[in-house]
Structures are given as structure tokens and as C-alpha cells.
Amino acid sequence: MDPLEGEASSPVEYEPVSVKDVLVEMKDTAELLIDLSYSAVLHRNADLAEEVLRLEERMDVLEMRARMSLLMAARSPDDAEQLAPVLGIVAAADQISDAAGDIAKIVLEDIRIPEAMRTALPEAVETLVRGVVSEESSYAGRTLKHIDLESETGIRVIALRRGDEWLLNPGPKTRIEAGDVALLRGPESEIGDVYRTLTGTEYRPPETETPAIEDLERAVDTILHMKNLSELAVDLAYSSVLFDSEELAEEVRNLEVEVDALESRFEAWVLRAAAEAKDPVSLRGLIHLGTSTEMISDAAVDISEGVLRDIAVHPVVGMAVQESDEIITRIEIEAESALDGTDVTGGVPDADATMSIIAIRRPDEGWLLVGDADTALRAGDVVIAKGTRTAAGQFDELAS
Template sequence: MDPLEGEASSASVEYEPVSVKDVLVEMKDTAELLIDLSYSAVLHRNEDLAREVLRLEERMDVLELQARMSLMMAVRNPDDAEQLAPVLGIVAAAGDISDAAGDIAKIVLEEVGLPDAMRAALPEATETLVRGVVDGGSTYTGQTLQEIDLESETGVRVIALRRGDEWILNPGPETTIESDDVAFLRGPDPAIDDVYERLTGVAYESPAIEAPDLEDLERAVDTIVHMKNLSELAVDLAYSSVLFDSEYLAEEVRNLEVEVDAMESRFEAWTLRAAADAEDPIALRGLIHLGSSTEVISDAAVDISEGVLRDLDVHPVVQLAVQESDEIITRVEVEAGSALDGTAVTSGVPDVESTMSVIAIRRPGDGWLLVGDSDVELRPGDVLISKGTRTAGEAFESLSAA
């Protein structure tokens, strides 16, 4: 058996002076990648992706210990303890996300049981995530991402590379692709098929799609995909609430967590109803595990923003760590008569002079709308969660005011 499928490594970790900021940056990036990889492993029933999740989970365990050691060394008095307590909460939350992602991966590796209907959820995703080993003869080998210009040419992004035991998270333009790198690609079908083949020398076979044959099961699968999307959004918002010390964003994290909790109750009910009619109810066990792990991730998002909700000062080291992100997430409320009132949003792009991308809307009476799922027209009272640059975010906020 692959050792990664058994117990996590118990290799000793000794204290060494490390930058808390750098550790927090890596923990944040690792947590986000873990969520991405674990759900993709389930949706694609991909054991290779699941094993990568366990490798990353092991790395996160080391980062969590390093962060805890450094924070303990930094506490000299009660004031230090009060200021660093929220940082410890962020570290613990990232660890919880890592554990939940590992549990999701084990659904695949331990064959806990998943219905074929899970694959029917794939068309709902606008992009696919795949893992491939770089072939020495690939035209991409030895070139930087800037030289390849992959995203501009194909829409496919290299979201991470693993080089032996070293992880390169969020690779930049100067990152070189080397032979035998394990590359993680995200992009639209069928562009990703072509890029995968050029990178690895092996044709990529998209998973076969089978429509669910039980109405309750179809509802359960649709719900778990929606829960997954809301939980990812909650983690993004949580880190942004810390960056801006924004109680408004932290409250939206709490709103999302309440929504995920409610959805989990409905999801469990539909799954149990489907089990009564399913030929093999045992095949639904993985869905229950998936629902529980997804709820853990949304709870962890609340823990990340807990310091903001309790009006504790955000330690500068945390803000510096979150600032490493190239993009920010903003929250604005559409006022009646503003430039955004009545504006159409198509695939996240609002019909106004702005480079901001709307990723979610909380609409009074309707709950959360994930804009990637449908086109909408903005209404007064809509709370928009958007992604873009700081400058664009400030301009977008002015468009929401009457």
C-alpha cells in the first residue's frame, strides 16, 4: 500500500527561526489548493489527485507546527498573547481545512463509496482541474510560464507545481517548467485536453458522465457542489476580512456558514431518501462524509475571521501575509438609483466600466447566488462579493452608491 494512504508521517519537526509571515502565506495558499484538489479528486474519481492531497496535508502539518512554535516564542506578556491569539486561530483553522481535505481525498482512496451521479456534477463546473507529469520532450519543458504564455493562448493556468518534495504554489511568470515536474492545470474543456497532451505526451481522457437516475440523489449531488462553492467563497472572504479588518466581510462569512449548515441538513435528508430507493445504499456513504467535511471547511472560515468579529486588533504579520495575494475581494451593497442598479452581470462580468468580477450575490429573500451559475440583473439591496485589484475595487464601490 502507498504509505500516503496510511497514517500521516510522524517525522520530527524541530524549532528553527522562520518568518511567521512566510509560513502564514504558505498555509493560506496550501489550504486553498487543498480544497481545490480534494473536490476535483472526488468529482473525477482520481486517485492520483487524492494522493497529492495527502502529500499536501502532510506539508500543512509541518507548517502548522512551525507556526505554533514561532508564535509561542513571540509571546512575552499578556498584550502579546491577546494580539497573537487570533493568529493562532488562523493557524488552527488552516489545519482544520487541511484535515477536512484529507478526509475528502480518502473517500476516493479508501473506496468509501460514491454514486456515479457525482460525475454528473462536472458539467456544472466551468473549468476542470487535472494533474500531469511533465515529459522531457514537451515543448513546454525548460521554458518559463511567461515564455509559454499559456493562459493568454489557451485559458489554461498552471496553479501549482510539485518538484520532488518541493511545492511551488501560485507559480509566477518567471517560474520554469522542468522535466518530471508534477503540474496542476486548471482551465476550460476542451483546451485543457490539448495542453495536457502537449505537456505530458499522454492523451487526457475526460471522465464519462452518467446522469443520476434518482431525483433525490440528483438534488443531493447538486447541493453538495453548491455547498463546496459556498465554503470556498467563505474561506476567500475570511482571509479578506482579516486583510481589511472588515467586520462587514466577517459577517458575510458567518452568513455563508449559516447557509452551508442549512444546506447540509437538506443534503442529508435527500441522501437518506435516495438510499431507500438505491440499488446499493452503501455507495452513498461517501456523500455523507463529503457533506461533513464541507461543513468543517465553512466552520474553519468563521474561525479565520473570529478575531475580526470579536473586534480584536489584527496583528500586522497577518495583514502582511494576506497582502501577498495579487487580488482582493470586496463587498458592496447596490443602492437604488446607482450605476449598478439594473446592471446585467454575464458570467461574472458586470455591464459597467469596471474590471471587477462579481463572484457571488446575497439577495434579500433569495439567499446566495453564485454568479458563475447563471446570468443576473442587479437589484437594490443586492450585496455583491467581487474580485479584482485594489484600485478597481475602490472605483466599483463608488458605482454602487446613488
């Protein structure tokens, strides 16, 4: 039985709320859900999976409040035209939430998945760890600014849960308290020390083994590629709305077509692998992963639909994207700046600012999706990147 199954849904009544604030929380929640759900599968961690279902329930409430507020705001045909794409964005965030919930149920319902999946996932998923802050932790009672984790280690506190309250946008003034459930994300090389300081216990990475079946190895590689493309599609979809870019929206559509094609090949490889597997039922979880991952890419197209249809999306959406937990920024690389000639590997620039580059528009080449190829930044490049506000400010200075 699901940990939250059987609980009565709380009634949701209309109350005046900021649509922008609700959209910010929905976007941050959707992105966190993707990370949490795949990490739950990687670690076969029921605690992480239960956090996914808690957030999924929260997303349902946010969706209902957003719909109520948008219906109240539509007073004319022009309003309806501008707000229709916003309803699509709200529904898409909820669709991502549902897909993440289905992924988490692979763990909670003990739907089996091959151990080979754990071998490949660390290459595709930035390490995400859940820990409870101990009474003796040197972090307890201190603000994130005072601890300065991100600058010192590259580890970010991406969310805190304090009882039933979620803090999805922890900032410099956020204070960590003993008993908080903290979600940390960053390089695996640094996670161990931070986790030990936070919880007082050792971090144990998942054990891995090498796939023994060739078709299974192909299937695992394919599902990870699908996940990466789907996450990229979501990032580009929000970017297309923020910058009103039809080019970016078209890239989202192209990515969704690619994910559909990959899912078809993926299903064929899983079925072939089942013929050689000692226990074909152990592959059932892979099918669930494939379906849920494809749902995320479909949701990305829904986010950018207003741009694709040349409908002026309401400015509140752009404001919400710009003010979310990880903001999306657009900069142009100036000649002889600190970033001119900087190498980018796997979307991460060799620079002091901890930003993740989503895409580059190069005058002579068009759009380059950085997740698919390593490159070096050049003068004249228009860069779409994602990261914290602090890192975005530093990145902007380096580009000048």
C-alpha cells in the first residue's frame, strides 16, 4: 500500500493568491520531483520515494489553486487567449508530478528493476541525498550563508522539509534546524563529508554490478538517454517561454520526437533481454520507467505550446520562471572575457560560477544542445544557463 494511500484529500477552497508565486512553486516542485524519483530508484530508497508522493500531493493542491486563480483572472476574450497557455503550463507541471509519482512507486510497490540500472545511473544523475539533521551537527542552527556549502564544496541544499512544511527555495538567510529533512545535491566526491557532518552517520553509495546481457545494457543506456533528453526538453520549454523563442520551442518538439523514437527501440531491447534473463519479471520496472520518462517529454511540449502557436503568453509566466529556485539566464559571451574559450564538459563550464549550460546559440551554427556534445565557449555565443541567483550573477560578470 502506498504510504499516502487511503488518506482523505483535503478540501481546497478559493483564496486570493499570487499566480506568479504558485507557478514558481509548481516549477520548482516539478524539477525536484524528477530528481527525487530517479534517485529513489537508484538507491531503492523508500524514504525518498515517500517524499515524492508527499510532493505529488502538494502539487495537486497547487494545480487546483492555480486553475481557480486563472479562471478568476479571465474577464475578456483577450485575457482568455493569453491565459490559455498558462493553463497548459499548469497542467504540464502536474503531468510531470504524476510521472515522478509513478517512478517512485517502482520502489514503494516493489516493482522489480535490474541491478544493472544502478551501474549506469550515477553517470546520468547528479548525486542527490536525503538526510536528517542531527542535534550534534555543526550545521544545526546556522544559516546557509554562514555555512557557505555551495562555495566550499559545490553541494547545494535544494530543499528542506520541516514537519509538513516544505522550503523549496532555501536562500542565504534560511536556517537549518535539527530534525530538518534536508535534500542535498552535488558532486559525489564531496557528498560523503557533507552528509556525515549533517547527519552524524556515514554516506554509503549504492553497490553496482555490470550488465551481463547485451540487449539489457542497451535498454539501460537508452532509458538514461531518454531521461537526459526529457529533462533538457523541460529546461528548454521554460526557456522558450521566458525568452518568447520559437526556435527553442521547436527544439523542444524535436526532443519529444526523439524521445518517442528512443522509447520504441527501448521497448524492443527490453523484450529481447527478457528472453535471456533468468527472471524476466525483474525487467518490469524498466517498462514503467520508459513510459513515465516519455510522459515528461510530452509535458515539455505542453509548456511551450503557446510559443509554438504564436500566442503571447501572459507576462506572469516569464516572471515566475525568472524567480524560481534555479533561475534560467541568457548571456552573450564577449570577446576576451573570462568565459571566451572556456571548455564546457557535460554542460558544466570550467569556471568559478557553478552554472549548468542548457544550450548555446552560435551565430554560424545555430542552436547547440550542450548535453549532446562537449564544446568551448566563443565570443558571440548566446548562452542559456541554469543555476542559483548567486552563481548567475557571477556567470554574467565572467561573460563581460
